[in-house]
Amino acid sequence: MMLLTGISVNVWAAPDSPVDKSIQPVDVLSVESDDSGASHSDTYVERVTNSAWEEKVPLEGFYDDPFQVSIFNPQHGEDKDRLWSQTKSVFIYGFGVAGFIALLPDDISNWDKQGKLLQKWGNNVAEGPVWDRDVFWINYIGHPYAGGIYYQVARKSGYRQWDAFVYSALMSTFYWEYGIEAFAETPSIQDLVVTPVLGWGLGEWMFQKEREIRLGGGKVWGSEGLGTFSLWMLDPVDSLGRGVNQLFNREIFRAGTGFVNYRTNVIQSEGEAGLLHENQWQVQMHFQFGDGKPLRSTPVPQYYQFSKDPIDYSMVGIGLGSGYAWLDDVWQVEDDPYGEFSIGLYFTNRYSARLNYARAHYKQLSNGEDLTYENYSLSGQYYFRSESDFRPYVTLGIGEMLRDQDRDLKSFYSHGGVGLHMKLNNNLAIQTDIARYFSTRLDTQEDIFRFSVIYRLGKGNWY
Known part of the structure; x- marks a missing residue:
């Protein structure tokens, strides 16, 4: 028999209470052992890596300048390591997407597949951006979806909506339009705008819909198969990352998603000085017991639903x-x-x-x-x-x-x-x-x- 114990410790205060910003959720490392007590450190166990801005406690006065950007200088608990890990995976997967588009008929992709790559890239960058003639579904479905994927990478790494939008704009502009795609066609004016802007709205919907499905047991219309497919479509980067990690039996990319809903109670009581508010601190411990089969899950983080962020x-x-x-x-x-x-x-x-x-x-x-x-x-x-x-x-x-x-x-x-x-x-x-x-x-x-x-x-x- 194999025993897996996992302890997840989360500490938080009631809303609007003073919080020590040095306190962060802690995941205690899972330990595996068999009946003999021998450990199996060579078995990859998938862990949850996502977080949400709603969990963070920004510095006082942060929202006085609501359009400040934290992508390059996170100071409020954003997970820059996960962001970088997922960004590297996007770079790798992007070449696969480019290969797929290159196989499409020229009248659909509008990609020029003739000539020297570096020379074409230089010519296309110098000529653009232009109003392109791509088919509707590429410009106004495919590109917003790509923007939503970029958005998810940052949003699920604990960044706020505005930072996730900025990240999506940077990726769609410099990685795709002036990067990979510029080897085949001139950068597009509408793609530079549509990808991050409509991707913001679609990406936030994807972020919330994934949470809704996971809180509902991972099912869509009562089907686990549809639930699994939907979760893959809502965040293919994270899903592919989990697959790569399992393939190599180690964490290549920081990938893994989970949510748990909760409610916070504010304790109030009448005292001599009037209505009193008590700050409640909660410590949660989570234990898992296995039957000898490899486990692919770990304790999942809390999901905080409310934010004072005026930018969405x-x-x-x-x-x-x-x-x-x-x-x-x-x-x-x-x-x-x-x-x-x-x-x-x-x-x-x-x-x-x-x-x-x-x-x-x-x-x-x-x-x-x-x-x-x-x-x-x-x-x-x-x-x-x-x-x-x-x-x-x-x-x-x-x-x-x-x-x-x-x-x-x-x-x-x-x-x-x-x-x-x-x-x-x-x-x-x-x-x-x-x-x-x-x-x-x-x-x-x-x-x-x-x-x-x-x-x-x-x-x-x-x-």
Whole structure:
């Protein structure tokens, strides 16, 4: 008979109580022995490595500067060793993903597979970024999913949502767009934005959904098979890491996930001085007994559900609308409406940044044939009357216009304008603005009016 004992000691205080920041959850090393008392140190036992920001106790005043970044200088118990270990695994797995994409037909991947790799990489980096023509499911399903995977790596290493988003942005930009993918195609404007921004919302959903499944016994719709598949899809990096560790019978990557739900009771009592709050400290011990078969689990950490962090994925806004363009005479087309969508980060009630894309088919005055008009821009907004539901704003940005999807016929432009943001509820708002676009290449000026409905993820515009 084999006996496995594992002791997990977690110490915490009631909410809002003073906590010694030197106190951290401790996992006492598991010990294996058989009936003779001999130890088996050569048997790999999977352990839990994930943690959550909600477990941490940030330094006093930390949220006074909510957009500070801790990725490179963690000071609040974030697990930088796990982050680095999982980052190395992402680098390794990424080459497998690149190999899969390279096998796809050229009309799907749009990868150029001819020529010398280093020369192509240099040319592509110098040319980009550009608006790519990848199929919809790659740009708006595949890339957000990849962003969510990057996000999970940091989020499950104990970093807050903002740090996990920054990590995802860095990985998607320098590891993928300007790294692996630049060997095959020019970096993409929309991928640089869509991957981390939509990946933030999707990644947090993946983080919470994984927890929900694990707290439900690892089943989906009553099926353990669907549960296992879902957990793999929600965090393939961690799942592959566990598989590699088991294959080599040692911890190659810091991988392993588990959650336990709990409730904290605040002890209150009436005293001579009024209502008293007592700080309760709890020590939890967990024991496991085996029947001789190798065990692949260890005590799992507590999951703290609440955080005072004001920055979360509610900052992400998706817009859909239309507009009307009064184009310069050089275009020689009839003025007409167009459709538009946007992806934005609404940092506060005073500042936001958006990626806008507009497209229309206009009639050429010379021959009556259709001309495809596109423009895309990166812009920033400054809002007045920040406490009001009706906030006028000014916007400035840069971008490009394209004619007939031909990059040789594109023109760089800058633009500026004014608008009005009307909040309907926490998740929905209407934005309308008018802006003038100045083209440098064609020496043109266009006036554009647009109207958009903005949907904010999560809690939305709650602050």
